[in-house]
Amino acid sequence: MDKILEVKSLVTGYQGKEGFVRAVDGVSFDINRGETICIVGESGSGKSVTSMSIMRLVEYENGRIIDGEIKFNGEELTTKNTEEMRRIRGSKISMIFQEPLTALNPVFTIGKQISEAILFHHSLGKKEAWQRAEELVRLVGISDPQARLKQYPHELSGGMRQRVMIAIALASEPDLLIADEPTTALDVTIEAQILELLRKLRQERNMSILLITHDIGVAAEMADRIIIMYAGKVMEIANTKDIFDQPFHPYSKGLLESVPKMNGERGVPLKSIKGSIPSLNEIPSGCRFSPRCPFATDKCHTEEPLLEMRGDRQVACWHVDYLIENNLLQIEEEGGVSIEF
Amino acid sequence: MLRFLLNRLGQSVVLLLIVTVITFFLINLAPGGPASTMRMEASPEERQAMIEKLGLDQPIYVRYIDWITHAVQGDLGISFTSSEPVIQRISERLPYTIELTVFTIVISVIVGILLGVLSAIKRGKAQDHIINFMSVIGLSVPAFWLGLMLILLFSITLGWLPSSGVGSRGADFDLWGWISHLILPVLILTTTVLPNIVRFTRSSMLEVISQNYIRTVRAKGAKESIVLYVHALRNALIPVVTIIGVLIPRLLSGAVITEAIFGWTGIGTLIIEAARGRDYPLVMGVTVMITIVVVVCNLFVDLVYSRIDPRVKNV
Ligand SMILES: Nc1ncnc2c1ncn2[C@@H]1O[C@H](COP(=O)(O)OP(=O)(O)O)[C@@H](O)[C@H]1O
Ligand code: SF4
Ligand SMILES: [Mg+2]
Numbered sequence: 001m002d003k004i005l006e007v008k009s010l011v012t013g014y015q016g017k018e019g020f021v022r023a024v025d026g027v028s029f030d031i032n033r034g035e036t037i038c039i040v041g042e043s044g045s046g047k048s049v050t051s052m053s054i055m056r057l058v059e060y061e062n063g064r065i066i067d068g069e070i071k072f073n074g075e076e077l078t079t080k081n082t083e084e085m086r087r088i089r090g091s092k093i094s095m096i097f098q099e100p101l102t103a104l105n106p107v108f109t110i111g112k113q114i115s116e117a118i119l120f121h122h123s124l125g126k127k128e129a130w131q132r133a134e135e136l137v138r139l140v141g142i143s144d145p146q147a148r149l150k151q152y153p154h155e156l157s158g159g160m161r162q163r164v165m166i167a168i169a170l171a172s173e174p175d176l177l178i179a180d181e182p183t184t185a186l187d188v189t190i191e192a193q194i195l196e197l198l199r200k201l202r203q204e205r206n207m208s209i210l211l212i213t214h215d216i217g218v219a220a221e222m223a224d225r226i227i228i229m230y231a232g233k234v235m236e237i238a239n240t241k242d243i244f245d246q247p248f249h250p251y252s253k254g255l256l257e258s259v260p261k262m263n264g265e266r267g268v269p270l271k272s273i274k275g276s277i278p279s280l281n282e283i284p285s286g287c288r289f290s291p292r293c294p295f296a297t298d299k300c301h302t303e304e305p306l307l308e309m310r311g312d313r314q315v316a317c318w319h320v321d322y323l324i325e326n327n328l329l330q331i332e333e334e335g336g337v338s339i340e341f
Numbered sequence: 342m343l344r345f346l347l348n349r350l351g352q353s354v355v356l357l358l359i360v361t362v363i364t365f366f367l368i369n370l371a372p373g374g375p376a377s378t379m380r381m382e383a384s385p386e387e388r389q390a391m392i393e394k395l396g397l398d399q400p401i402y403v404r405y406i407d408w409i410t411h412a413v414q415g416d417l418g419i420s421f422t423s424s425e426p427v428i429q430r431i432s433e434r435l436p437y438t439i440e441l442t443v444f445t446i447v448i449s450v451i452v453g454i455l456l457g458v459l460s461a462i463k464r465g466k467a468q469d470h471i472i473n474f475m476s477v478i479g480l481s482v483p484a485f486w487l488g489l490m491l492i493l494l495f496s497i498t499l500g501w502l503p504s505s506g507v508g509s510r511g512a513d514f515d516l517w518g519w520i521s522h523l524i525l526p527v528l529i530l531t532t533t534v535l536p537n538i539v540r541f542t543r544s545s546m547l548e549v550i551s552q553n554y555i556r557t558v559r560a561k562g563a564k565e566s567i568v569l570y571v572h573a574l575r576n577a578l579i580p581v582v583t584i585i586g587v588l589i590p591r592l593l594s595g596a597v598i599t600e601a602i603f604g605w606t607g608i609g610t611l612i613i614e615a616a617r618g619r620d621y622p623l624v625m626g627v628t629v630m631i632t633i634v635v636v637v638c639n640l641f642v643d644l645v646y647s648r649i650d651p652r653v654k655n656v
Contacts, residue, residue, distance in 0.1 A: 090562030
């Protein structure tokens with residue numbers, strides 16, 4: 001299949017007081033053209049750092065990519081210079097962020113901020129750019145575009161501002177849209193609307209979407225394939241349907257079990273994974289999930305499993321065969337994954 | 342807009358009342374009076390006659406009411422020391438102080454913002470350390486000492502610049518004469534406000550640079566110059582405008598010292614003369630004038646502020 005993005009053995013981290021810490025430690029995955037892929041994992045897994053590495057924005061926030069490859073449309077991004085990378089950002093790869101309330105510059109109008117994104121990559125007149133901005137605003141479902149363009153961010157609700165961010169991201173018809181927890185800060189109704197908009201845009205434009213979320217329920221609704229990340233590593237990659245039928249990794253199972261039933265109260269995990277994600281200074285030896293894994297053995301505590309192919313899926317667990325054979329990864333019924341496909 | 346201005350006017354009137362009452366009582370409580378500044382050989386009768394002539398035998402609150410009644414009608418009285426109207430004495434001196442402070446504020450704002458931004462962008466590098474070091478020096482060295490040192494160096498040792506005076510005005514005005522007299526006073530006065538603007542701009546800029554919307558601008562594919570000088574700077578300047586308002590009183594008190602050092606015949610030297618001569622009407626007049634200047638500057642700053650920050654409801 002036609003691959004838009006191939007990430008191989010990516011290592012990104014930060015210079016800490018006690019040396020360099022790896023927030024992303026050898027991550028590999030790829031995205032097909034027109035595909036929506038979700039990275040799921042608890043907060044602190046390295047999801048944002050992964051996406052900021054693809055955009056090469058980490059280096060503006062004290063981070064550094066120290067190893068690995070990122071191929072976009074066959075071109076290596078990690079070796080591009082500042083100017084080459086600038087031309088790709090916002091035109092071929094766009095990104096929207098978690099905090100719509102603070103993601104727009106408070107002192108400029110919506111119109112200026114959208115049309116500017118067009119002008120960074122196209123030689124148009126200001127007036128044409130403004131007209132194009134108006135079309136974009138209409139496209140993302142904002143009513144009365146002309147008036148909206150003249151407003152300032154603080155005059156818009158969170159959901160509206162996220163729509164504006166999407167309009168900005170679409171300014172140059174990107175091949176890949178990275179959405180880093182785009183709905184986490186929004187309430188359920190608005191979340192559903194924004195996800196619906198992303199689905200619609202993806203269908204209309206055959207754009208690939210890399211959606212980052214800590215909510216596996218969102219991934220269930222949106223993703224063709226899911227990447228499960230934990231403490232800077234990929235634990236499992238599989239088609240969405242497959243992973244919900246039968247997770248291959250104990251951590252995936254834990255995430256699935258923490259999903260509330262769709263009719264249940266939202267945000268109250270029915271069963272959460274014991275323990276918490278390790279800090280970057282104290283990554284456990286062996287399998288990173290071993291301190292929290294109910295199936296961990298001595299081997300798990302000392303040797304790190306690699307991400308290996310298993311049919312058309314990938315999983316990093318020493319005991320995957322044993323666990324599957326003994327039905328240990330089956331989701332318990334009252335854990336209630338009743339998401340409709 | 343009208344509401345806002347009326348509101349401000351009301352506040353200013355109250356402020357003026359408080360300031361004038363305090364000043365009036367303070368100068369009248371200070372030991373000595375106009376009569377004590379008379380010639381040594383003046384007889385007690387002569388002194389008494391002067392006290393009565395100036396109305397100083399009245400109780401203090403009667404005198405204040407008398408003063409304020411005239412003042413609200415625009416009559417600030419006659420100077421004790423020169424028998425000219427107070428208004429006239431002030432308006433003779435005011436242009437010199439305006440010259441000094443306007444040059445200072447323009448230079449401080451431009452240079453201060455440039456250095457502050459440079460310092461923020463080069464954070465932790467040599468430029469930042471140098472600017473930081475100079476700011477600390479500027480903040481901690483007293484203006485009068487620095488003034489004396491500069492006079493020693495540039496006027497006495499090198500002989501490049503005059504050590505005092507305002508230069509000649511009117512018919513025999515010459516540009517270099519004017520500028521050469523301005524350089525040292527403006528330099529000294531600048532050191533009293535510039536470091537504040539530099540440091541404030543630096544921290545404001547650093548704060549803005551780490552905001553989410555700056556990341557958005559980069560994600561859009563903006564050149565770094567646009568990220569910094571359009572998106573970041575525009576936000577960083579909002580709080581800098583308010584600090585300029587705060588610095589105006591500091592600037593004016595700095596002007597008094599600077600004028601004294603350099604014999605600059607502005608409002609600063611006038612108020613010293615007035616206090617020394619127990620010239621009550623003149624002290625009051627200068628007080629009123631300075632208060633009005635401060636109020637007007639702050640009003641101006643607020644108006645600018647509401648123009649550059651769309652989140653502030655436009656007044
Ligand atoms: N600018 C930074 N400096 C230092 N550490 C960082 C920085 N950004 C992220 N990290 C660390 O990297 C790890 C992964 O963060 P992140 O990718 O934001 O997690 P996620 O998006 O999955 O919640 C966290 O431990 C976080 O503290
Ligand atoms: S390798 Fe061991 S510790 Fe890690 S997930 Fe598999 S069973 Fe659990
Ligand atoms: Mg994140």
